Amino acid sequence: GQQLNQSPQSMFIQEGEDVSMNCTSSSIxxxxxxxxxxxxxxxxxxxxxYKAGELTSNGxxxxxxxxxxxxxxxxxxxxxxxxxGIYFCAGQPLMDSNYQLIWGAGTxxxxxx
Amino acid sequence: KAGVTQTPRYLIKxxxxxxxxxxxxxxxxxxxxxxxxxxxxGLQFLFEYFSETQRNKGNFxxxxxxxxxxxxxxxxxxxxxxxxxxxxxxxxxxxxxGSTGELFFGEGSRLxxx
Numbered sequence: 001g002q003q004l005n006q007s008p009q010s011m012f013i014q015e016g017e018d019v020s021m022n023c024t025s026s027s028i029x030x031x032x033x034x035x036x037x038x039x040x041x042x043x044x045x046x047x048x049x050y051k052a053g054e055l056t057s058n059g060x061x062x063x064x065x066x067x068x069x070x071x072x073x074x075x076x077x078x079x080x081x082x083x084x085g086i087y088f089c090a091g092q093p094l095m096d097s098n099y100q101l102i103w104g105a106g107t108x109x110x111x112x113x
Numbered sequence: 114k115a116g117v118t119q120t121p122r123y124l125i126k127x128x129x130x131x132x133x134x135x136x137x138x139x140x141x142x143x144x145x146x147x148x149x150x151x152x153x154x155g156l157q158f159l160f161e162y163f164s165e166t167q168r169n170k171g172n173f174x175x176x177x178x179x180x181x182x183x184x185x186x187x188x189x190x191x192x193x194x195x196x197x198x199x200x201x202x203x204x205x206x207x208x209x210x211g212s213t214g215e216l217f218f219g220e221g222s223r224l225x226x227x
Contacts, residue, residue, distance in 0.1 A: 042117070106153075
Protein backbone atom coordinates (compact mmCIF):
# COMPACT_ATOMS: atom_id res chain seq x y z
CA GLY A 1 0.00 0.00 0.00
CA GLN A 2 0.91 3.67 -0.08
CA GLN A 3 3.42 4.89 2.47
CA LEU A 4 4.77 8.20 3.62
CA ASN A 5 8.36 8.52 4.74
CA GLN A 6 8.57 11.04 7.55
CA SER A 7 11.90 12.21 8.90
CA PRO A 8 13.53 12.58 11.23
CA GLN A 9 11.99 10.02 13.56
CA SER A 10 12.90 12.15 16.57
CA MET A 11 14.66 15.40 17.28
CA PHE A 12 16.40 16.70 20.37
CA ILE A 13 16.38 20.46 20.32
CA GLN A 14 17.22 23.34 22.60
CA GLU A 15 14.71 26.05 23.29
CA GLY A 16 15.06 28.80 20.71
CA GLU A 17 16.29 26.54 17.93
CA ASP A 18 14.58 26.25 14.55
CA VAL A 19 13.20 22.83 13.60
CA SER A 20 12.65 21.21 10.21
CA MET A 21 10.94 17.96 9.32
CA ASN A 22 9.65 16.51 6.08
CA CYS A 23 7.53 13.85 4.46
CA THR A 24 8.04 12.19 1.11
CA SER A 25 5.92 9.88 -0.97
CA SER A 26 6.51 7.70 -3.99
CA SER A 27 3.29 8.94 -5.58
CA ILE A 28 1.61 12.27 -6.17
CA UNK A 29 -0.56 13.75 -3.46
CA UNK A 30 -3.18 16.47 -3.82
CA UNK A 31 -3.44 17.34 -0.13
CA UNK A 32 -0.86 17.56 2.62
CA UNK A 33 -1.76 18.05 6.27
CA UNK A 34 0.39 18.51 9.36
CA UNK A 35 -0.92 17.46 12.77
CA UNK A 36 0.55 17.66 16.26
CA UNK A 37 -0.18 15.22 19.07
CA UNK A 38 0.46 16.18 22.68
CA UNK A 39 0.89 13.41 25.27
CA UNK A 40 -2.46 11.87 26.21
CA UNK A 41 -4.30 13.76 23.48
CA UNK A 42 -5.49 13.13 19.96
CA UNK A 43 -3.77 14.83 17.00
CA UNK A 44 -4.73 18.41 16.21
CA UNK A 45 -4.48 19.95 12.75
CA UNK A 46 -1.74 22.58 12.42
CA UNK A 47 -1.62 23.39 8.71
CA UNK A 48 -3.44 22.18 5.59
CA UNK A 49 -1.97 22.50 2.08
CA TYR A 50 -3.96 21.99 -1.11
CA LYS A 51 -1.80 23.31 -3.98
CA ALA A 52 1.67 22.44 -5.26
CA GLY A 53 4.17 25.09 -4.20
CA GLU A 54 1.83 26.46 -1.53
CA LEU A 55 3.59 27.97 1.50
CA THR A 56 1.41 28.49 4.56
CA SER A 57 2.19 29.83 8.01
CA ASN A 58 0.50 29.41 11.35
CA GLY A 59 2.34 31.53 13.90
CA UNK A 60 5.88 30.17 14.20
CA UNK A 61 5.01 27.22 11.99
CA UNK A 62 5.48 27.21 8.23
CA UNK A 63 4.66 24.34 5.89
CA UNK A 64 5.16 23.87 2.18
CA UNK A 65 3.55 21.64 -0.43
CA UNK A 66 6.44 20.47 -2.60
CA UNK A 67 6.49 21.38 -6.28
CA UNK A 68 6.77 17.71 -7.29
CA UNK A 69 3.60 17.01 -5.19
CA UNK A 70 5.49 14.15 -3.60
CA UNK A 71 6.75 15.91 -0.51
CA UNK A 72 6.00 18.45 2.18
CA UNK A 73 8.02 20.28 4.80
CA UNK A 74 7.24 21.73 8.20
CA UNK A 75 9.43 24.30 9.90
CA UNK A 76 9.12 25.60 13.44
CA UNK A 77 11.01 28.77 14.27
CA UNK A 78 12.36 29.68 17.71
CA UNK A 79 11.09 26.55 19.44
CA UNK A 80 9.53 26.79 22.90
CA UNK A 81 8.85 24.07 25.48
CA UNK A 82 5.21 23.63 24.46
CA UNK A 83 6.35 22.60 20.97
CA UNK A 84 7.27 19.15 22.31
CA GLY A 85 5.08 16.37 21.03
CA ILE A 86 4.70 14.19 17.98
CA TYR A 87 4.22 15.81 14.59
CA PHE A 88 2.48 13.81 11.88
CA CYS A 89 2.21 14.48 8.20
CA ALA A 90 -0.77 13.11 6.33
CA GLY A 91 -1.63 13.24 2.68
CA GLN A 92 -4.31 12.30 0.24
CA PRO A 93 -3.06 10.47 -2.86
CA LEU A 94 -4.17 11.97 -6.14
CA MET A 95 -5.47 8.69 -7.47
CA ASP A 96 -7.49 7.72 -4.39
CA SER A 97 -11.17 8.24 -5.10
CA ASN A 98 -12.04 7.35 -1.51
CA TYR A 99 -10.27 10.47 -0.24
CA GLN A 100 -8.50 8.44 2.42
CA LEU A 101 -5.52 9.95 4.20
CA ILE A 102 -2.14 8.25 4.38
CA TRP A 103 -0.14 9.05 7.53
CA GLY A 104 3.56 9.33 8.28
CA ALA A 105 5.01 7.57 11.32
CA GLY A 106 5.59 10.85 13.15
CA THR A 107 8.48 13.03 14.29
CA UNK A 108 8.93 13.22 18.05
CA UNK A 109 10.19 16.58 19.23
CA UNK A 110 12.05 16.61 22.55
CA UNK A 111 13.50 19.61 24.32
CA UNK A 112 17.03 19.10 25.66
CA UNK A 113 17.23 19.88 29.38
CA LYS B 114 -18.96 23.17 21.24
CA ALA B 115 -18.08 19.82 22.80
CA GLY B 116 -15.29 17.87 21.16
CA VAL B 117 -15.07 14.24 20.20
CA THR B 118 -15.66 12.00 23.20
CA GLN B 119 -14.25 8.50 23.46
CA THR B 120 -15.01 5.95 26.14
CA PRO B 121 -13.50 4.25 27.95
CA ARG B 122 -10.17 6.10 28.13
CA TYR B 123 -8.25 3.09 29.42
CA LEU B 124 -9.00 -0.59 29.55
CA ILE B 125 -7.20 -3.85 30.15
CA LYS B 126 -8.30 -7.11 28.60
CA UNK B 127 -6.86 -10.59 28.26
CA UNK B 128 -6.21 -12.55 25.10
CA UNK B 129 -9.31 -14.06 23.57
CA UNK B 130 -11.69 -11.51 25.06
CA UNK B 131 -13.58 -8.97 23.05
CA UNK B 132 -13.86 -5.22 23.50
CA UNK B 133 -16.22 -2.45 22.43
CA UNK B 134 -15.10 1.18 22.20
CA UNK B 135 -17.42 4.12 21.83
CA UNK B 136 -17.09 7.47 20.08
CA UNK B 137 -19.42 10.47 20.14
CA UNK B 138 -18.54 12.90 17.34
CA UNK B 139 -18.85 16.66 17.43
CA UNK B 140 -22.48 17.67 17.14
CA UNK B 141 -23.43 17.96 13.49
CA UNK B 142 -20.55 15.82 12.24
CA UNK B 143 -21.76 12.81 10.32
CA UNK B 144 -18.47 11.09 9.51
CA UNK B 145 -16.56 9.05 12.06
CA UNK B 146 -13.21 7.43 11.35
CA UNK B 147 -11.28 5.03 13.54
CA UNK B 148 -7.51 4.70 13.72
CA UNK B 149 -5.11 2.40 15.55
CA UNK B 150 -1.94 4.05 16.86
CA UNK B 151 1.06 2.06 18.01
CA UNK B 152 4.49 3.51 18.91
CA UNK B 153 6.54 4.23 15.81
CA UNK B 154 3.77 3.14 13.43
CA GLY B 155 1.82 6.31 13.05
CA LEU B 156 -1.91 6.10 12.55
CA GLN B 157 -3.32 3.08 10.80
CA PHE B 158 -6.77 3.58 9.31
CA LEU B 159 -9.40 1.09 10.45
CA PHE B 160 -12.67 2.28 8.92
CA GLU B 161 -14.90 5.26 8.26
CA TYR B 162 -18.63 5.52 8.77
CA PHE B 163 -20.92 8.11 7.26
CA SER B 164 -24.67 8.19 7.75
CA GLU B 165 -24.64 4.74 9.35
CA THR B 166 -22.82 3.18 6.39
CA GLN B 167 -19.25 1.95 6.29
CA ARG B 168 -17.65 4.05 3.62
CA ASN B 169 -14.05 2.86 3.74
CA LYS B 170 -12.14 0.07 5.38
CA GLY B 171 -8.45 -0.32 6.09
CA ASN B 172 -6.35 -3.47 5.98
CA PHE B 173 -7.33 -5.03 9.28
CA UNK B 174 -8.65 -8.53 9.90
CA UNK B 175 -12.34 -9.22 10.27
CA UNK B 176 -11.95 -9.30 14.06
CA UNK B 177 -12.16 -5.52 13.83
CA UNK B 178 -15.65 -4.24 13.15
CA UNK B 179 -17.66 -1.13 13.69
CA UNK B 180 -21.01 0.51 13.32
CA UNK B 181 -22.60 3.90 13.42
CA UNK B 182 -25.94 4.84 14.88
CA UNK B 183 -28.53 7.29 13.61
CA UNK B 184 -27.22 9.97 16.00
CA UNK B 185 -23.75 9.55 14.40
CA UNK B 186 -22.28 7.93 17.49
CA UNK B 187 -20.01 5.05 16.56
CA UNK B 188 -18.70 1.91 18.17
CA UNK B 189 -15.85 -0.35 17.21
CA UNK B 190 -15.48 -3.91 18.34
CA UNK B 191 -12.46 -6.15 18.44
CA UNK B 192 -13.12 -9.84 18.99
CA UNK B 193 -10.70 -12.58 20.04
CA UNK B 194 -8.14 -10.09 21.26
CA UNK B 195 -4.46 -10.68 20.58
CA UNK B 196 -1.44 -9.18 22.33
CA UNK B 197 -0.69 -7.14 19.20
CA UNK B 198 -4.02 -5.37 19.51
CA UNK B 199 -2.63 -3.32 22.40
CA UNK B 200 -2.73 0.23 21.11
CA UNK B 201 -4.31 3.64 21.33
CA UNK B 202 -7.55 3.66 19.35
CA UNK B 203 -8.44 7.09 18.05
CA UNK B 204 -11.75 8.27 16.73
CA UNK B 205 -12.03 11.31 14.49
CA UNK B 206 -15.09 13.16 13.26
CA UNK B 207 -15.66 15.28 10.20
CA UNK B 208 -18.72 17.12 9.00
CA UNK B 209 -18.45 15.48 5.59
CA UNK B 210 -17.57 12.06 4.25
CA GLY B 211 -13.96 11.42 3.37
CA SER B 212 -10.86 12.61 5.14
CA THR B 213 -9.86 15.66 3.14
CA GLY B 214 -9.44 18.61 5.37
CA GLU B 215 -9.59 18.72 9.11
CA LEU B 216 -10.25 15.65 11.19
CA PHE B 217 -11.20 16.31 14.80
CA PHE B 218 -9.76 13.65 17.05
CA GLY B 219 -10.82 12.41 20.44
CA GLU B 220 -8.32 11.65 23.20
CA GLY B 221 -8.38 7.97 22.39
CA SER B 222 -9.03 4.71 24.17
CA ARG B 223 -5.86 2.98 25.33
CA LEU B 224 -6.28 -0.78 25.17
CA UNK B 225 -3.85 -3.13 26.86
CA UNK B 226 -4.14 -6.83 26.09
CA UNK B 227 -2.46 -9.17 28.57
